[in-house]
Amino acid sequence: MSMDLGGAKAGVKSDINVTPLVDVMLVLLIIMMLIAPMLQKGVDVRLPQASNTVDKPETSGQTILSITADRRFYINSVEVAENELLSRVNTAIEDAGGEKVVLIKGDEDAPYSSIMQAMDELRRVGIEDVGLIVDRRLGSGMAGGQ
Secondary structure, three states, X not given: OOOOOOHHHHOOOOOOOOHHHHHHHHHHHHHHHHHHHHHOOOXXXXXXEEOOXXXXXXXXXXXXXXXXXXXXXXXXOEEEOHHHHHXXXXXXXXXXXXXXXXXXXXXOOOOHHHHHHHHHXXXXXXXXXXXXXXXXXXXXXXXXXX
16 A cells, blocks of 8 residues: 655645735835835925916926025025025036026015025026926916906
């Protein structure tokens, strides 16, 4: 009497167990989804709202000047002193490929004078192409009916 040990079925199991791999990949995907928006946030400013806006594609070669409510200046998320604003803007433009375009991201509570002063300084060094970043207002048309 001989005992059957399964014969060919008792060999090494050769198929891959993908369940742990899928679990790890899903966790990595969730982590990336949570971290990605934080990486490109930049300076925390409350943007004013406007309804008549034009969408421009975001590129990595943009120079962004942020102005906070307490009159601090940031170029591409790096704080700069007011007196070295122009030299740092020129450096950022050279790093971005020489395109003389500066986007201003002013806090809605920032003094109007500080935003105008920044635009005036930019024009003084030959940067005429200046854009203002705003949040799109939901709903269209003028509010108040004036």
